[in-house]
Amino acid sequence: MEAYDIILKKRNGAVLNPDEIKYMVRGYTEGIIPDYQMAALLMAVYYQGLDMEETAHLTTAMVSSGEVMDLSSIAGKKVDKHSTGGVGDKTTLVLIPLAACQGLKLAKLSGRGLGHTGGTADKLRSIPGFKMDLSRGKFLRIVDSVGAAILTQSEEMVPADKKIYELRDVTAVVDSIPLIASSIMSKKIASGSDGVVLDVKVGSGAFTKDREGALALAESMVDIGARVGMPCRAVLSNMDQPLGYAVGNSLEVEEAISTLRGGGPADLRELCVELGLQMMLLHDPDLDRDRAKRGLEDTLDSGKALEKFREIISAQGGDPKILDDPLGLPKSKYCMEIHSSQRGYVQEMDALKIGQGAMALGAGRKTKDQDIDLTAGIMLKKKVGDSVEIGEPLAVLHSNNPEALEMAGRLLLQAVTISTELRKMPRLVLDTIQ
Numbered sequence: 344m345e346a347y348d349i350i351l352k353k354r355n356g357a358v359l360n361p362d363e364i365k366y367m368v369r370g371y372t373e374g375i376i377p378d379y380q381m382a383a384l385l386m387a388v389y390y391q392g393l394d395m396e397e398t399a400h401l402t403t404a405m406v407s408s409g410e411v412m413d414l415s416s417i418a419g420k421k422v423d424k425h426s427t428g429g430v431g432d433k434t435t436l437v438l439i440p441l442a443a444c445q446g447l448k449l450a451k452l453s454g455r456g457l458g459h460t461g462g463t464a465d466k467l468r469s470i471p472g473f474k475m476d477l478s479r480g481k482f483l484r485i486v487d488s489v490g491a492a493i494l495t496q497s498e499e500m501v502p503a504d505k506k507i508y509e510l511r512d513v514t515a516v517v518d519s520i521p522l523i524a525s526s527i528m529s530k531k532i533a534s535g536s537d538g539v540v541l542d543v544k545v546g547s548g549a550f551t552k553d554r555e556g557a558l559a560l561a562e563s564m565v566d567i568g569a570r571v572g573m574p575c576r577a578v579l580s581n582m583d584q585p586l587g588y589a590v591g592n593s594l595e596v597e598e599a600i601s602t603l604r605g606g607g608p609a610d611l612r613e614l615c616v617e618l619g620l621q622m623m624l625l626h627d628p629d630l631d632r633d634r635a636k637r638g639l640e641d642t643l644d645s646g647k648a649l650e651k652f653r654e655i656i657s658a659q660g661g662d663p664k665i666l667d668d669p670l671g672l673p674k675s676k677y678c679m680e681i682h683s684s685q686r687g688y689v690q691e692m693d694a695l696k697i698g699q700g701a702m703a704l705g706a707g708r709k710t711k712d713q714d715i716d717l718t719a720g721i722m723l724k725k726k727v728g729d730s731v732e733i734g735e736p737l738a739v740l741h742s743n744n745p746e747a748l749e750m751a752g753r754l755l756l757q758a759v760t761i762s763t764e765l766r767k768m769p770r771l772v773l774d775t776i777q
Contacts (some may be wrong), residue, residue, distance in 0.1 A: 344700045346370065346380045353387040354621040355547010361400045372503040378510060385507070393521035398563060399570040401521070405529035408503035412450065413720070417487045418750040419448045420626040422568045423536035425527060427560070430548040430698040431585035435463045437597035437607075437643075440651035442622050444489030444642045450486045451493045452534050453499075462493055469672055469717045470595040473661030485658045488649065492659060500533045505554055520556070524563035528530035533575070538574040538625040540618055543726060545773065546583035548694025554579065554773065561776045572573035576621045579615055584692040584727050588613040592703040592742065597669045603649040610726075610771050616640060617772050624777075675741040679748045683731045685761040698756035700751040704742040716743050721755065728768045731761060 349363045367384055393401065403646075416419050422442065426432055439449050453463035453475070461581050475495045485492035498505075504526050511517050531539045541564055545557035546548070561577035568575030587608040589598040601607040602615065619639045623630060642648045653663045665671040671738070701707060705716030713759035719742045727729055738758055740751050 344396050346376050346384075350380060350383045350387060353384060353391055353456060356391045358394060359397055359400075361404075363716040364400045365404045365407070366511045367406060367614055368401070368503050368507075369516045372408045372506055373519050373545045381507070382510055382514045385511055385514060385519075385522070385569050388522060389516040389519045390518075392482065394577075395563065395566050395570070398461065398525055402525040402532065402567050403571060404526045405503040406532050409501050409505055409533065410497070410499045412452075412500070414448075414483070414486075414535040414578070415449055415485050417448050417450065419446065420538075421448045421450060421536040422625055423449065423451065423531055423539040423621045424622065425531055425539060425541065427527070427544050427550055428544040429580075429586060430694040430701070431540075431545040431584040431587050431590040431595065432544070432582075433466060433589070433595040433599045434542065434588065434611065434615050434618060435604050436466060436596060436652075437611065438622075439493070440490045440655060440751075441615060441619050441639060441642055443644065444651050445619065445623055445638070445654075447490070447622055447626060448486055449491040450482070450534065450536060451491065451497045452530070453493050454496045460579075463493065465495060465715060465717065466592045466595050466599075469596045470656060470665060471671065473656060473663040474659050477659065481684065485627040487656075489658050491655055493655075496530070501529045504529050506585065518550075520559050520563055523550075524560055524567060528564050528567045531568075532571060532622055538575075538576075538626065539568065540621045541575060542614070542618060543579050544582035545579055546581055546694060547696075548698055549582035550584065558776070563773075565776050566772050574715075575627055576625060577776040578614075578621060579587055579619060579775070581769055581771050581773055582694050583769060585694050585697055586614065588723040588726070589703070589720065590701045590723070592715070592717045593672045593674070594720040594722055594741065597672055600649070600652075600669055603643065603666075605644040607759075611769055612643065616643075618678075622774065640712050645732070673718045675716070676743050677745045677748060678735045679740045679752065681735060681738045681740065681752050681755050683725075683735050683737050683759075683761065685731070686733050687731060687761045687763045688765045689725050689727050689731060689759060690762045690764070690766050691760040692723070692725075693758040695756050697721060697723075700740075700758070702756035703751040703754060704740060704747050705744055717724070719741060719747075721751070724767075725759075728766055730765075734754055 551557040705719035
């Protein structure tokens with residue numbers, strides 16, 4: 344078997360067999376196949392595509408390149424959740440304790456954010472003392488006893504995906520549905536859970552800008568799960584405007600706490616309840632949906648989810664006092680209000696530009712090793728459909744870098760479209776796939 348022949352076969356539009364896919368993945372991961380040959384194969388895949396079976400074989404080949412988390416010591420149903428990334432997406436902070444209260448077990452592996460989409464690990468670093476570099480044994484014990492824990496992603500898991508993604512990133516083949524689907528699902532399968540719920544974002548602040556692409560990605564990932572015996576459900580959610588009002592790590596933790604108290608933004612609560620319901624359906628497809636939904640809402644309103652988050656924070660060395668007094672979260676030195684120069688109604692809030700504004704303030708990173716300002720971000724004062732007067736605040740910018748405020752302010756104003764016509768709030772949950 345030769346790499347040249349496999350590249351030629353895919354270039355000509357033929358279907359690769361499992362052994363050919365495994366040969367390329369293993370050879371590249373071990374350094375036998377050079378960058379230029381793997382880059383050629385990836386470009387052939389970009390143009391010729393992979394069918395569902397090929398995509399599943401690519402996924403399992405990448406899983407086999409590293410270790411798979413063994414969760415057998417944890418009693419109960421282990422369910423995972425993954426978001427394709429958005430602006431202001433703090434659902435994991437609410438969903439983990441919410442789902443754990445329903446008797447599910449969540450062994451969550453989280454990474455740092457890159458670009459305009461924030462990472463859960465960065466948000467949790469805002470909590471004083473919170474540790475995610477736990478030993479494997481301690482992590483498993485916390486999940487078993489408390490119901491959930493969050494661990495930083497291991498370098499030993501799916502090394503093929505890491506190496507292939509870095510090559511995709513510099514050869515302009517990131518936006519390929521089969522390659523995205525196999526990348527995400529390889530990490531989810533390696534995490535060892537019994538099933539996964541996928542939050543596939545669609546809109547200006549998402550990786551997939553249109554519903555057609557998001558649906559194709561969701562269907563591909565659900566199909567991979569079915570082929571490898573890992574049940575999956577996907578939710579398509581709107582990311583044309585940020586989720587909630589807070590964009591930025593510490594600010595988002597504070598908003599998540601408010602939601603766990605039974606308050607918080609309506610859209611964040613709606614999405615967390617929907618994702619929680621889908622996680623419960625993975626465990627029991629025949630459950631009464633309306634009753635389950637009411638149970639999830641009651642878990643938020645009663646404060647049970649907040650107390651579960653307190654248990655998780657304490658178990659991972661964090662200071663749970665921030666749940667009672669969010670002033671204990673880190674705050675930025677500088678704040679600046681951005682005011683409207685128009686009267687009317689908010690028609691659009693471009694999530695991508697708002698995410699870029701938060702990055703300019705220091706809340707996001709352009710390279711994987713870049714430090715970020717955990718206090719930086721944007722607190723929106725208006726959302727789509729809200730009325731606004733001249734001089735009324737649209738948002739408050741937070742940063743430790745005063746020079747960044749002006750640039751972020753310009754991006755924020757470019758992101759907001761105001762009109763005399765009232766626009767209905769866009770639907771948040773667009774579709775579910777199983």
